[in-house]
Amino acid sequence: MITTKPNWNEYAEKAINGELLTLEEGLSVLEADDDELLSIMNAAFQVRKHYYGKKVKLNLIINAKSGLCPEDCGYCSQSIVSDAPIEKYSLLEKDTLIDGAKKAQEMKVGTYCIVASGRGPSGKELDEVIDAVKEIKDTMPMKICACLGILSDEQAARLKDAGVDRYNHNLNTSKSNYANITSTHTYDDRVDTVEQVKKSGMSPCSGCIVGMGESNQEIVETAYALRELDADSIPVNFLNAIKGTPLENMDELNPRKCLKVLALFRFINPTKEIRVSGGREVNLKSLQALGLYAANSIFVGDYLTTEGQEATADHKMVEDLGFEIEECAL
Numbered sequence: 001m002i003t004t005k006p007n008w009n010e011y012a013e014k015a016i017n018g019e020l021l022t023l024e025e026g027l028s029v030l031e032a033d034d035d036e037l038l039s040i041m042n043a044a045f046q047v048r049k050h051y052y053g054k055k056v057k058l059n060l061i062i063n064a065k066s067g068l069c070p071e072d073c074g075y076c077s078q079s080i081v082s083d084a085p086i087e088k089y090s091l092l093e094k095d096t097l098i099d100g101a102k103k104a105q106e107m108k109v110g111t112y113c114i115v116a117s118g119r120g121p122s123g124k125e126l127d128e129v130i131d132a133v134k135e136i137k138d139t140m141p142m143k144i145c146a147c148l149g150i151l152s153d154e155q156a157a158r159l160k161d162a163g164v165d166r167y168n169h170n171l172n173t174s175k176s177n178y179a180n181i182t183s184t185h186t187y188d189d190r191v192d193t194v195e196q197v198k199k200s201g202m203s204p205c206s207g208c209i210v211g212m213g214e215s216n217q218e219i220v221e222t223a224y225a226l227r228e229l230d231a232d233s234i235p236v237n238f239l240n241a242i243k244g245t246p247l248e249n250m251d252e253l254n255p256r257k258c259l260k261v262l263a264l265f266r267f268i269n270p271t272k273e274i275r276v277s278g279g280r281e282v283n284l285k286s287l288q289a290l291g292l293y294a295a296n297s298i299f300v301g302d303y304l305t306t307e308g309q310e311a312t313a314d315h316k317m318v319e320d321l322g323f324e325i326e327e328c329a330l
Contacts, residue, residue: 008036009258014265015047015270017306019225026220029264034256037300044263044294047270055326056318057273057297059145062100063304073172074246075239077207078117078304084244086189087142088152089118091125092299097132098160101140107300107311110254111143113168114303119185124172130162137163143329145205145233150185150193156200165198165330166233170206171225181212192227194229206231208263210238211253219261223268234272236265236295238279240306262294278303287316 006028011021021029032040067078072192077084095112105110121129125148133144146159147168159167163220171190172178178187191208197204206229208222226234238258241250265274275297276284284291291300300311318325 001112003315006032009046009239011267012046015267016050016172018270019252020224021267023217024270026223026264027216029078029267030216030219030257032101032260036200037256037259040263041290041293042214047266048274048294051271052296054323055296056235056292056323057275057326057329058107058109059111059113059275059297059299060100060104060107060301060316061113061115061299062092062097062304063098063117064114064129065089065118066304067117068120069117071119071182073097073173073182073233075181075212075242077242077245077306079245081256082242082245084236085244094128094132094135097129098135098315101136101142105140108159108325108327109142109300110327111166111299112146112254113145113147115147116149120151121155126155126158129274131156133159133162133233134166138179141328141330143189144251147205150189151196153196153199153240156202157198158219159203160200164202166205167200168235169193169197170205170207170209170232170235170237171207172207172290173212173214174221177212177214177218183234191225191229198230199300200313203232205235207234207235207275209237209239209278210258210305211250211279211283212247213250220264220268223265226265226272227269227278231269232272233275233297234265234297235275235277236262236282237277240279240282240303242306249307253283258283259287259290259294262291266294273297275299281309289321292311292318292321292323 145166
């Protein structure tokens, strides 16, 4: 237990030097008095600036298949246990996926994320995604990230061969908290999928959702786990408690806590792309811009079943910070 006031600049120096924060140091970030917030964010910015300067990566999601999912993830409006009134449809046609990539390019997006609900892709779904990816890669200088659930060795290899640059499969929460969130698959299933992605040669993307009843220690443990997995890109989501889901009444976050979480992930994963992701607008609220002092990446546009703010507002936020959009992510 840390009894003296932490020196946040020392945390930044440790991160830049490749030294791992201890559990106690990690907890001290999350449990710091709000009066320390600007000092914490300044220290996180020193790390972010060291590795990424003032550049911001933009990502766009297309919800390629909505609902119809047999998994029981408590946070998700698309799960089998959700009563949320969402649109449900099977995999979008190839031309629609390609049009989404064109829209992303117009919005200065460097990474286009094709996301489909379900435990994993069927053979037909995989074929359709692969056909779309091949055409996108042939016509646009864009990084493609896919998020289709659990993969077999063969499926991962085919996606890599088709030109998928990155594959997302989030850990979501700590191993000790996982059974409280989902029962139809395990934390180890998630880890195995990320390892499969790495084996295929695709860049691994894996992150978390904060605000699901986890303890501060479990947040630190998740940051450690993602460091151990060596995920290249870490989306940090903040729970958007959707009516009709098992977690609809969860309300644990405030903007200051969210900023401390982003700083923690930067300190523990200093060289990685840290992305402010789902729930950014509803949880960070008027402090959204401060998140980019720790993170170097955001989603623009809408999320899977919830709305985001206009891309032009995000562009203006980056400009107002004096930062620069990194339009090509390749």
